[in-house]
Amino acid sequence: MLLNLSHTEENYIKAIYHLEQDGKPVSTNDLSELLKTAAASVTDMLKKLKQKKMVHYKAYYGCNLTEAGRKGALMIIRRHRLWEYFLSKKLGFSWDEVHDIAEELEHVGSTSLIDKLDAFLGYPRFDPHGDPIPDEKGHIVQQQNKLLSEIPLHLPVEVVQIGDQSAHILELLSDKNIRIGTLLEVRKRFTYDQSLEIKTGSKSITQISKELSQNILVKDHE
Amino acid sequence: MLLNLSHTEENYIKAIYHLEQDGKPVSTNDLSELLKTAAASVTDMLKKLKQKKMVHYKAYYGCNLTEAGRKGALMIIRRHRLWEYFLSKKLGFSWDEVHDIAEELEHVGSTSLIDKLDAFLGYPRFDPHGDPIPDEKGHIVQQQNKLLSEIPLHLPVEVVQIGDQSAHILELLSDKNIRIGTLLEVRKRFTYDQSLEIKTGSKSITQISKELSQNILVKDHE
DNA sequence: ATAAAAATTTAGACAAATCTAAAAAATATA
DNA sequence: TATATTTTTTAGATTTGTCTAAATTTTTAT
Ligand SMILES: [Mn+2]
Ligand SMILES: [Mn+2]
Ligand SMILES: [Mn+2]
Ligand SMILES: [Mn+2]
Numbered sequence: 361m362l363l364n365l366s367h368t369e370e371n372y373i374k375a376i377y378h379l380e381q382d383g384k385p386v387s388t389n390d391l392s393e394l395l396k397t398a399a400a401s402v403t404d405m406l407k408k409l410k411q412k413k414m415v416h417y418k419a420y421y422g423c424n425l426t427e428a429g430r431k432g433a434l435m436i437i438r439r440h441r442l443w444e445y446f447l448s449k450k451l452g453f454s455w456d457e458v459h460d461i462a463e464e465l466e467h468v469g470s471t472s473l474i475d476k477l478d479a480f481l482g483y484p485r486f487d488p489h490g491d492p493i494p495d496e497k498g499h500i501v502q503q504q505n506k507l508l509s510e511i512p513l514h515l516p517v518e519v520v521q522i523g524d525q526s527a528h529i530l531e532l533l534s535d536k537n538i539r540i541g542t543l544l545e546v547r548k549r550f551t552y553d554q555s556l557e558i559k560t561g562s563k564s565i566t567q568i569s570k571e572l573s574q575n576i577l578v579k580d581h582e
Numbered sequence: 583m584l585l586n587l588s589h590t591e592e593n594y595i596k597a598i599y600h601l602e603q604d605g606k607p608v609s610t611n612d613l614s615e616l617l618k619t620a621a622a623s624v625t626d627m628l629k630k631l632k633q634k635k636m637v638h639y640k641a642y643y644g645c646n647l648t649e650a651g652r653k654g655a656l657m658i659i660r661r662h663r664l665w666e667y668f669l670s671k672k673l674g675f676s677w678d679e680v681h682d683i684a685e686e687l688e689h690v691g692s693t694s695l696i697d698k699l700d701a702f703l704g705y706p707r708f709d710p711h712g713d714p715i716p717d718e719k720g721h722i723v724q725q726q727n728k729l730l731s732e733i734p735l736h737l738p739v740e741v742v743q744i745g746d747q748s749a750h751i752l753e754l755l756s757d758k759n760i761r762i763g764t765l766l767e768v769r770k771r772f773t774y775d776q777s778l779e780i781k782t783g784s785k786s787i788t789q790i791s792k793e794l795s796q797n798i799l800v801k802d803h804e
Numbered sequence: 805a806t807a808a809a810a811a812t813t814t815a816g817a818c819a820a821a822t823c824t825a826a827a828a829a830a831t832a833t834a
Numbered sequence: 835t836a837t838a839t840t841t842t843t844t845a846g847a848t849t850t851g852t853c854t855a856a857a858t859t860t861t862t863a864t
Pocket of ligand 2 (some may be wrong): 371464467
């Protein structure tokens with residue numbers, strides 16, 4: 361292990377990375393909920409991660425990743441997304457099956473393994489859900505995508521990313537034939553429940569709930 | 583996990599499988615040495631594996647795998663060897679680098695992952711060290727190979743398997759340009775230390791110690 | 805500003821896997 | 835057979851990651 365972190369510690373810093381917005385500290389409870397672990401256990405772990413200089417932490421305040429913690433998190437995310445790409449593109453898994461398996465593979469800690477896997481895959485820049493893959497130095501592109509819920513009517517857009525990545529949302533999208541690269545256009549927006557009627561491709565019309573529309577990221581299609 | 587075993591438990595049943603010769607029970611001390619774990623710890627684990635019906639165990643007697651234990655061990659060996667094949671053939675690792683990484687990958691427990699990996703690799707029958715890969719049902723071919731130390735002079739043979747698989751032996755073989763598939767012929771056998779002089783391919787002559795010759799498995803080359 | 809509610813930490817316990825040291829059983833040797 | 839040696843098990847601790855319950859701190863609401 362280059363990082364010298366246990367599987368559990370890796371999962372914590374990854375979770376902190378995902379919860380960190382701007383510079384705001386991440387609360388014990390948010391981690392507790394995301395990791396499905398008692399808040400008391402989170403407190404214990406934050407103390408340990410502080411000792412290992414992976415997080416800044418002050419009691420009753422919350423935590424933030426240190427620079428080392430951020431680098432570590434990006435490496436775990438790199439592993440996760442490269443494995444997802446491999447599972448999807450090489451082994452033929454569908455995009456809603458890859459996450460859980462990658463959750464285990466991401467903890468196999470050989471650096472040369474991941475760098476060779478990256479080369480074998482042809483240095484992919486995005487995983488099967490449209491999320492960017494950090495490079496070997498931990499650089500990650502920040503995308504400027506918009507939520508489908510905020511797109512004006514009749515503007516052609518392309519799906520580039522899915523926010524929430526539970527098996528449930530992926531199942532629903534699969535059913536609606538929506539995936540990364542799908543071209544969409546919002547036809548109507550209903551004020552009552554903020555649901556959308558969209559046109560996919562050239563023919564098919566489907567309804568999309570508010571929740572769903574807030575988890576589909578799109579970019580303008582020129 | 584289909585088997586519902588921890589990483590540690592998996593390592594134990596794999597170790598027991600490798601130590602089991604004929605029907606002879608495996609001793610606590612042999613396991614202790616192979617796993618580099620105190621004998622007292624092995625005793626504790628054997629009790630637990632007995633509870634889980636993975637081994638037959640009686641105090642002061644030793645242990646044997648149950649049918650379930652044997653099936654489990656074969657599945658772990660299947661994963662290990664398929665990953666070794668992948669690392670070697672797809673990612674370009676040399677055969678002496680793959681074992682340690684596979685030691686971690688073997689514990690990722692999705693059955694569909696391994697079966698799809700198997701298909702992706704084209705159902706290979708042998709790993710990079712020449713060891714047979716069990717199929718999805720746990721069937722494994724038993725090879726009838728001979729030790730180089732027991733081959734008569736001037737008989738052309740082909741290297742098919744390496745016994746011990748430490749990085750050290752693989753380094754030595756690599757230096758001598760001996761790998762799976764190499765054609766050999768024993769030229770002389772020195773009584774003093776039972777070292778061999780062998781001809782590899784058509785030109786190169788090299789010396790091989792007794793230890794090394796007892797870890798190179800060969801078959802007749804017709 | 806005070807009381808109620810929510811978030812967080814501390815305290816104490818537990819299961820898994822490990823260790824060392826001591827006791828017990830099996831095996832080898834004289 | 836009696837004794838010495840080796841092997842194995844038991845006893846008691848330790849580390850990691852977890853839990854529940856109780857105490858404390860912070861935030862929200864009256
Ligand atoms: Mn994922
Ligand atoms: Mn994980
Ligand atoms: Mn191996
Ligand atoms: Mn292992």
